[in-house]
Amino acid sequence: MTRVKICGITREEDAKQAVALGADALGLVFYAQSPRFVSIEQAAAIAAHIPAFTSIVGLFVNASAAEVEQVLAQVPLDILQFHGDESADYCRQFKRPYIKAVRVNSAADIVQAALDYPDARALLFDAHVAGSYGGTGETFDWRMLPSDLKQAWVLSGGLHPANIADAVTQTRALAVDVSSGVEAAKGIKDAAKMREFIQGAKRAGTEFTQ
Numbered sequence: 132m133t134r135v136k137i138c139g140i141t142r143e144e145d146a147k148q149a150v151a152l153g154a155d156a157l158g159l160v161f162y163a164q165s166p167r168f169v170s171i172e173q174a175a176a177i178a179a180h181i182p183a184f185t186s187i188v189g190l191f192v193n194a195s196a197a198e199v200e201q202v203l204a205q206v207p208l209d210i211l212q213f214h215g216d217e218s219a220d221y222c223r224q225f226k227r228p229y230i231k232a233v234r235v236n237s238a239a240d241i242v243q244a245a246l247d248y249p250d251a252r253a254l255l256f257d258a259h260v261a262g263s264y265g266g267t268g269e270t271f272d273w274r275m276l277p278s279d280l281k282q283a284w285v286l287s288g289g290l291h292p293a294n295i296a297d298a299v300t301q302t303r304a305l306a307v308d309v310s311s312g313v314e315a316a317k318g319i320k321d322a323a324k325m326r327e328f329i330q331g332a333k334r335a336g337t338e339f340t341q
């Protein structure tokens with residue numbers, strides 16, 4: 132079954148709704164320039180509503196190690212997700228499972244990322260948009276994804292209820308991540324879009340998983 136992460140949660144009600152609709156993971160953005168930024172206090176309040184067995188993922192962009200540690204001390208993150216220019220040594224210093232986001236321009240970016248981040252829990256493939264680190268609502272050419280990648284990976288970038296079934300069927304993604312495509316406005320999730328997205332991903336995933 133394809134796993135779904137709903138990213139850019141900023142409100143407790145959206146977190147509860149996403150969990151009720153079957154999201155497997157929720158993402159909290161600790162990047163001050165993002166319209167989906169949450170403070171440590173907001174994040175802790177949201178996390179208090181997320182039950183066991185739903186993963187809480189913290190997103191960072193070129194944050195200092197001290198900033199990440201400060202969040203870790205106050206928010207029960209299960210996984211760290213790095214969206215900037217972080218090295219593997221930087222990512223692994225926290226001794227937590229981590230996901231490295233890769234902004235894909237070419238198939239070579241994917242091969243290189245697999246070499247650079249062999250211990251990442253997963254690589255997250257996102258669209259490359261100049262001047263932006265993520266949450267763009269843009270897709271990339273899924274044909275660049277190799278069929279034989281050994282490392283776990285997550286499909287991301289411009290996914291939404293109308294393209295998620297095609298995306299999962301074409302790429303055979305075992306995990307998908309969405310932010311803009313299930314929003315009513317930046318940082319505000321739309322329950323109907325989340326429902327359609329999660330159902331679409333999971334239904335399409337059952338075609339090739341048991």
Ligand SMILES: O=C(O)c1ccccc1NCC(=O)[C@H](O)[C@H](O)COP(=O)(O)O
Nearest residue numbers: 138165264265266267268288289310311
């Ligand atoms: O969401 C943001 O504003 C953001 C800003 C900077 C780095 C990452 C950010 N979000 C990362 C995500 O996990 C998004 O889900 C992913 O990039 C896909 O976004 P979208 O194309 O909007 O679904």
